[in-house]
Amino acid sequence: MATACPVLAKVSLALLKLSIIFKHTFMESIDCIVVGYNDIPFDRYVNLIERYGKGSEAYRDLKFSFIDLDHGPSNYVELLNHVVDAAAVQKGASARQGFVSGEIPNLAAVYLSNFLRRHGLTANYINLFQNEKEEFELLLRKDPLCVAITTTFYVLNFPVNEIVQFIRARNPRVKIVVGGPLIGNHLRNYSDSELVDVLNDIKADYYVVDSQGEATLAALVRCLKENRDPAGIPNLAYISGGRVATSPLLPETNSLDETDIDWSQFAREMPLGMTLQMRTARSCAFKCSFCNYPTRAGKLSLAGVETVRRELESIRTAGNIRNVVFIDDTFNVPLPRFKELCRMMIDCKFHFNWFSYFRCSNSDEEAFELMAESGCKGVFLGIESGSPAILKNMNKAASVERYAEGIKRLKEHGIVTFGSFITGFPGETDATVQQTIDFIRENKPDFYRSQIWYCEPGTPIFREKEKYAISGEGFVWEHATMSSPEAMDHIERMFLEIKESLWLPQWSFDFWFIPYFLGKGLSVDNFRTFLAHASRLLTLDLEYAPAAEKRRMQTEHMREMVDAIKSWPAISQSAAA
Ligand code: B12
Ligand code: SF4
Numbered sequence: 001m002a003t004a005c006p007v008l009a010k011v012s013l014a015l016l017k018l019s020i021i022f023k024h025t026f027m028e029s030i031d032c033i034v035v036g037y038n039d040i041p042f043d044r045y046v047n048l049i050e051r052y053g054k055g056s057e058a059y060r061d062l063k064f065s066f067i068d069l070d071h072g073p074s075n076y077v078e079l080l081n082h083v084v085d086a087a088a089v090q091k092g093a094s095a096r097q098g099f100v101s102g103e104i105p106n107l108a109a110v111y112l113s114n115f116l117r118r119h120g121l122t123a124n125y126i127n128l129f130q131n132e133k134e135e136f137e138l139l140l141r142k143d144p145l146c147v148a149i150t151t152t153f154y155v156l157n158f159p160v161n162e163i164v165q166f167i168r169a170r171n172p173r174v175k176i177v178v179g180g181p182l183i184g185n186h187l188r189n190y191s192d193s194e195l196v197d198v199l200n201d202i203k204a205d206y207y208v209v210d211s212q213g214e215a216t217l218a219a220l221v222r223c224l225k226e227n228r229d230p231a232g233i234p235n236l237a238y239i240s241g242g243r244v245a246t247s248p249l250l251p252e253t254n255s256l257d258e259t260d261i262d263w264s265q266f267a268r269e270m271p272l273g274m275t276l277q278m279r280t281a282r283s284c285a286f287k288c289s290f291c292n293y294p295t296r297a298g299k300l301s302l303a304g305v306e307t308v309r310r311e312l313e314s315i316r317t318a319g320n321i322r323n324v325v326f327i328d329d330t331f332n333v334p335l336p337r338f339k340e341l342c343r344m345m346i347d348c349k350f351h352f353n354w355f356s357y358f359r360c361s362n363s364d365e366e367a368f369e370l371m372a373e374s375g376c377k378g379v380f381l382g383i384e385s386g387s388p389a390i391l392k393n394m395n396k397a398a399s400v401e402r403y404a405e406g407i408k409r410l411k412e413h414g415i416v417t418f419g420s421f422i423t424g425f426p427g428e429t430d431a432t433v434q435q436t437i438d439f440i441r442e443n444k445p446d447f448y449r450s451q452i453w454y455c456e457p458g459t460p461i462f463r464e465k466e467k468y469a470i471s472g473e474g475f476v477w478e479h480a481t482m483s484s485p486e487a488m489d490h491i492e493r494m495f496l497e498i499k500e501s502l503w504l505p506q507w508s509f510d511f512w513f514i515p516y517f518l519g520k521g522l523s524v525d526n527f528r529t530f531l532a533h534a535s536r537l538l539t540l541d542l543e544y545a546p547a548a549e550k551r552r553m554q555t556e557h558m559r560e561m562v563d564a565i566k567s568w569p570a571i572s573q574s575a576a577a
Contacts, residue, residue, distance in 0.1 A: 032148055121225070
């Protein structure tokens with residue numbers, strides 16, 4: 001956020017950039033560059049979705065993540081930057097480092113680089129493709145053996161295609177490897193000529209077909225380094241003679257106790273910011289019927305408490321990091337291990353603020369106390385529904401009563417709660433949606449969001465397709481008791497009716513934005529203020545009003561928002577400096 005001295009901030013940023021460029025110019029040769037996230041410009045994404053029509057479920061779903069301003073769609077990060085800038089200018093403070101979605105180190109990119117280095121190879125990573133093109137180009141000029149493109153968040157090819165084109169235009173010699181969930185999904189969903197088409201669309205040299213993939217990548221890089229033919233390496237696919245050739249599949253079983261990250265090493269090369277993510281487990285022990293993550297990721301595997309301690313110690317040594325986000329899908333399962341982890345964080349006096357996914361139906365009083373004492377500041381609760389019948393259909397293995405109790409206890413311990421819900425799951429009716437609305441209004445999680453059920457082939461509910469008369473796919477579906485447009489109507493009503501909890505948008509924002517926001521020197525109350533004002537703007541977009549009236553009210557709301565933000569301490573300090 002705002003720095004104490006704007007001029008110093010600019011100078012130190014420029015120096016940092018120079019030192020990175022200098023390092024890239026003179027460093028040793030690179031075996032592999034790992035590319036993190038391609039956060040495509042938001043207006044481009046809106047245009048793409050708009051092609052389905054403004055009445056489409058995909059567009060209506062996205063609409064909950066942006067405000068229509070005069071100059072075009074503004075997602076919540078853009079809105080935040082806009083109003084913070086306006087507030088800073090009004091206070092007489094000009095220079096400011098903006099909020100960037102995804103600025104937190106991309107875990108897959110760091111993880112893979114770390115793995116390669118542990119195996120005696122040299123690796124660098126590009127965190128955010130759109131923001132680091134200059135650095136990327138410099139690295140490509142060093143003639144690396146290959147570039148590995150991660151695909152954690154992509155369900156379509158185009159963010160990868162853009163990276164491939166960028167590389168080919170600058171260095172046609174470098175081999176390009178793509179792996180991760182996108183490739184796993186393609187290999188599962190397509191075969192024969194369709195698979196050829198979908199991989200040809202990407203135009204990489206090699207594809208890694210494994211839910212872990214790190215050992216395969218290391219073997220491939222070594223092979224390229226030693227100028228050997230990679231054809232014998234398991235878990236690889238590539239196009240040969242117009243067909244997809246695949247080597248034998250040999251699922252990787254890399255131990256999480258041998259793949260922990262030494263963050264202090266990365267901190268010496270790159271500024272890491274104040275917030276980091278880490279994982280202590282792979283996959284999930286549950287089998288929710290709308291989710292195929294456990295199927296894709298395999299059996300639940302856990303890192304030992306000592307490994308987690310070691311990684312946290314490396315974060316402490318790395319310097320300024322204040323917030324840690326555990327990305328494990330069910331961090332508190334199994335509960336005895338979770339308590340051990342909390343005790344370890346207390347004993348080691350780490351004093352990090354930490355955040356995680358949390359199953360509040362799988363906790364007890366001792367766990368709540370340990371969480372608070374060990375620094376937990378917020379949790380993401382996958383509640384999904386306030387209807388017992390829908391929770392049963394979802395195979396959630398949770399009860400509404402335990403959820404209510406859990407939210408109450410978390411709040412008593414000063415832990416921020418975000419409830420995530422799904423609307424329209426098979427069995428959903430007007431009455432069950434009302435139960436969810438009542439649940440949110442009564443239990444008041446600090447933040448909430450409901451999203452339309454995504455009808456995904458391959459998820460367990462598909463085995464009950466006939467029972468629920470499910471037709472359609474993705475965002476567009478129908479089942480015995482609801483259709484996707486009806487579900488969207490319910491979500492809009494939910495947003496307009498619920499005043500007891502604040503709507504948290506998804507795109508470029510989400511719950512993980514809170515630790516990042518805190519890492520910029522702001523508070524949860526500041527976050528609440530911003531969201532409350534943003535919700536008023538979103539309400540204006542969703543409720544019908546004559547254009548002139550809407551514009552007048554929007555201007556008024558924006559002015560009030562900027563006024564509220566002017567009192568944020570970081571802005572006042574920067575103005576005073
Ligand atoms: C944290 C998280 C988020 C955070 C991200 C915060 C951040 N800035 O990083 C938030 C909440 C913002 C988020 C958002 C989204 N997410 Co999310 N998220 C996750 C989560 C929990 C962890 C991801 C992670 O970092 N994993 C840890 C790393 C180390 O693992 P990994 O990425 O899988 O990488 C490993 C392997 O896959 C492999 N690998 C990956 N790439 C490559 C490449 C090569 C070459 C090789 C060899 C190997 C390899 O190597 C790694 C080590 O083994 C996962 C679920 C999960 N547990 O994985 C979902 C998940 C990745 N998200 C998912 C989705 C769909 C999204 C959204 C698109 C949702 C939406 N509809 O908007 C958005 C997109 C992001 C955006 N623009 O906002 C899906 C992805 C599905 C897919 N790709 O098929 C997942 C799997 C959840 C699910 N429901 O199944 N997400
Ligand atoms: S929704 Fe979460 S808890 Fe349920 S199976 Fe998927 S990852 Fe596990």
